[in-house]
Amino acid sequence: MKREVKNKMKLSFISRSENEGLSRIAVSAFLSSAGADAGVIAQLKTAVSEGVTNAIVHGYRGITGIVTLECTIYENGLIRTVIRDKGTGIEDIEKAMEPLYTTAPEEERAGLGFAIMKSFCDRIRVRSVPGKGTTVTLDKYIAENG
Amino acid sequence: MIPITEYDSERKILTALLQGEIDHHCAGEIRRCIDIAIDKYSPELLALDFSGVTFMDSSGIGLVMGRYKLMKETGGETIVLNPRDDIRKLMELASLGRLTKIAYTAHSAAKASSGRKVP
Ligand SMILES: Nc1ncnc2c1ncn2[C@@H]1O[C@H](COP(=O)(O)OP(=O)(O)OP(=O)(O)O)[C@@H](O)[C@H]1O
Ligand SMILES: [Mg+2]
Numbered sequence: 001m002k003r004e005v006k007n008k009m010k011l012s013f014i015s016r017s018e019n020e021g022l023s024r025i026a027v028s029a030f031l032s033s034a035g036a037d038a039g040v041i042a043q044l045k046t047a048v049s050e051g052v053t054n055a056i057v058h059g060y061r062g063i064t065g066i067v068t069l070e071c072t073i074y075e076n077g078l079i080r081t082v083i084r085d086k087g088t089g090i091e092d093i094e095k096a097m098e099p100l101y102t103t104a105p106e107e108e109r110a111g112l113g114f115a116i117m118k119s120f121c122d123r124i125r126v127r128s129v130p131g132k133g134t135t136v137t138l139d140k141y142i143a144e145n146g
Numbered sequence: 147m148i149p150i151t152e153y154d155s156e157r158k159i160l161t162a163l164l165q166g167e168i169d170h171h172c173a174g175e176i177r178r179c180i181d182i183a184i185d186k187y188s189p190e191l192l193a194l195d196f197s198g199v200t201f202m203d204s205s206g207i208g209l210v211m212g213r214y215k216l217m218k219e220t221g222g223e224t225i226v227l228n229p230r231d232d233i234r235k236l237m238e239l240a241s242l243g244r245l246t247k248i249a250y251t252a253h254s255a256a257k258a259s260s261g262r263k264v265p
Binding site: 017018020021024039042045046049050053056057107108109110112113115116119 | 167169177203204205207208211239
């Protein structure tokens with residue numbers, strides 16, 4: 001069965017840290033206008049903040065690039081959020097996703113971003129090519145009980 | 147947002163009233179502000195009051211862990227006060243409770259942290 005798109009948005013911004021707040025506001029506003037549960041919005045907002053921060057902090061470390069955030073709501077209640085950067089990419093995705101693993105401990109990073117995205121979403125997929133960039137796809141259902 | 151810091155010199159408690167959203171964008175500034183006060187007063191207890199915090203992600207976890215380590219260097223302790231439910235859940239996910247107590251106070255953070263009760 002083909003999934004029908006109910007609503008969709010796309011946001012691109014340069015990798016400046018003040019845009020982390022922008023990405024959260026955009027996702028919250030988009031989801032609340034679609035009638036998503038408050039709890040779902042809060043969790044997805046946090047997951048998006050993690051993904052976008054990673055793109056800015058790790059993906060575009062020392063350089064400026066474009067981060068894109070795409071959010072699609074399907075008729076069946078699925079919310080698919082895609083965060084994309086064309087930065088450094090990840091050498092070992094499995095390792096990067098381990099809780100507490102970080103390549104930036106001196107910046108007081110906890111290594112918990114992926115763990116938070118995982119626990120706040122129903123599904124996460126990470127595609128990454130070193131030197132090409134990273135795409136993180138977060139799936140979550142609009143209502144708490146699916 | 148920049149935290150307000152208060153120091154109780156009698157009990158050697160430094161309270162930082164954190165406010166608004168804590169993310170990577172503002173964590174550095176908050177950290178600098180708290181660390182300047184720690185350096186200035188050498189408190190025995192650092193109370194991080196989250197009453198006014200409306201959002202936090204892993205950058206906030208890193209901030210708390212970093213202050214915990216800094217306080218530990220001089221034998222000091224850190225306590226987290228009054229986080230909202232969702233923020234507390236995030237802290238639990240990060241097992242922050244193993245490093246610092248998380249407590250709730252009626253009003254003044256500095257006053258209640260003397261009791262240091264965990265609910
Ligand atoms: N978009 C990205 N581009 C390049 N590397 C990334 C990207 N996202 C994550 N990584 C790598 O994966 C590691 C783990 O990411 P994760 O978000 O779990 O932790 P962190 O960002 O290091 O710390 P925290 O999120 O707790 O502040 C990072 O340290 C980094 O090496
Ligand atoms: Mg991260």
